[in-house]
Amino acid sequence: MARADPDGDLERLLEYLRDSRAFDFTGYKRASLSRRIERRMQATGSETYDAYTEVLEANPGEFAQLFDTILINVTGFVRDTESWEYLDSEIIPAIVDSKGEDDAIRVWSAGTASGQEAYSLAVLLAQVLGDERFRRTVKIYATDVDEEALTQARHARYPTKDVVSAFGEPRAEQFFEAEGASMVFRQDLRRSIIFGRHDLVQDPPISRIDLLVCRNTLMYFTAEMQVQVLSNFRFALADHGFLFLGRSEAMVSQTGIFEVVNLKHRVFRRMGGSEQPRAPLGDTRPLRLVQPDPDGSGTMIRIAFEESPVAQLVVDRGGQVSAVNRRARALFGLGFDSPGKALKDLQVSYRPLEIRSLVDEVITNGRPMIVHDVEWTTSAGEQEFFEVALLPVTSDHSTGVMISYTQVGRYRALRDELQRSQRELESAYEELQSTVEELETTNEELQSTNEELETTNEELHSTNEELE
Secondary structure, eight states: OOOOOSSHHHHHHHHHHHHHHOOOOTTBOHHHHHHHHHHHHHHHTOOSHHHHHHHHHHOTHHHHHHHHHHSOOOOOTTSSHHHHHHIIIIIHHHHHHTSOTTOOEEEEEETOTTTHHHHHHHHHHHHHHOHHHHHHHEEEEEEESOHHHHHHHHHTEEEHHHHHHHHHHHHHHHHEEEETTEEEEOHHHHTTEEEEEOOTTTSOOOOSEEEEEEOSOGGGBOHHHHHHHHHHHHHHEEEEEEEEEOTTOOTHHHHSSEEEEETTTTEEEEOOTTTOSEEOOSOOSOEEOOOOOTTSHHHHHHHHHHHOSSEEEEEETTSBEEEEOHHHHHHHTOOTTOTTSBGGGSGGGTSSSOOHHHHHHHHHHOOOEEEEEEEEEOTTSOEEEEEEEEEEEEOSSOEEEEEEEEEOHHHHHHHHHHHHHHHHHHHHHHHHHHHHHHHHHHHHHHHHHHHHHHHHHHHHHHHHHHHO
């Protein structure tokens, strides 16, 4: 077989898969992806990616074979037992302790494959909460891109030896019901688990999650795509929500967007707003103020500062205000005589944010900082939110700090509206999914009843023949 072109032809094939079947593999690592695709090419006798694309077009059944090869659904109950024991003894009790008796507990199993991970989470939570509270408060969202695997997961049926090996016989009998050589997760608890298709690359994340489990899935993505997915995970988690990853995934500790809880077991936590009000700006070099040039550029700089739509003021090393622009004067009621006054004597030093200690910190460390979501009620009684940036500045003879107040209330309102819409969409999705699952259950019961009727009919027919 001729060697497949690793460049343009592969990209065209990936675009074809994305456009024709809504499976986006463009964020996957090319080396492992090409190896898996070439297995199917070899099986179908295709020598190039373009030739294999033609096979897919002519034989739609090949898509299932290809996706099964790419999406290696290796899963199991409580895989990496030691890490799951840590989750059971430390993390789940911490989540439960932080909740009131009737507070919802939301869990997301991303990349759940055939469902063992989701049912493992259900067992651990039900054991701590008790059946009644579990049914009343817990929602476990179990998602994957593989519909076939999700169908298997919805049936909640697994070999008895796998269930008993993972949980032990007492817990297996407590949460599963024996059916022949299999065990089925209890139906009354099963209703708290919602299975659905979700693409980590293309689809928006589920929100307000207390525990997000995504084990050995990120490792298939490129570094750039991992950062994007992790950013989505951060959005998905509630403040102080936990992220539980697989041992192969190390990118998260390099992003700086999660707090490490236990690196060995790959448990991280979303840092809440109160823990990280300040984040470093991209360029940490102090802004340098230069003397005006003879061509008048200094005058242009002063005009730009004065007319800036962002409220700004400059404070020198001694704590005196050096400059205030028009927007700052209008917003905070500062007069033209403010320059030359001590910052501590002005109301803006503590409203909308106490900035005196921050100014001292920036001058001492020489590093900028930014404070998010600063709330303030204007003189007109309107609520506003600011992003306050403090940037160290230097001139030939002195140092100081430039403070900028960017109004973000409008963007915050849009974000809140987006989150509200997403919650409504999630609720509608939950109701629809629940209805679908109830219909599936009803259909199975009807099918079972029909089989019983057929059996009874055959027995009656046999009895009639014997009577005749």
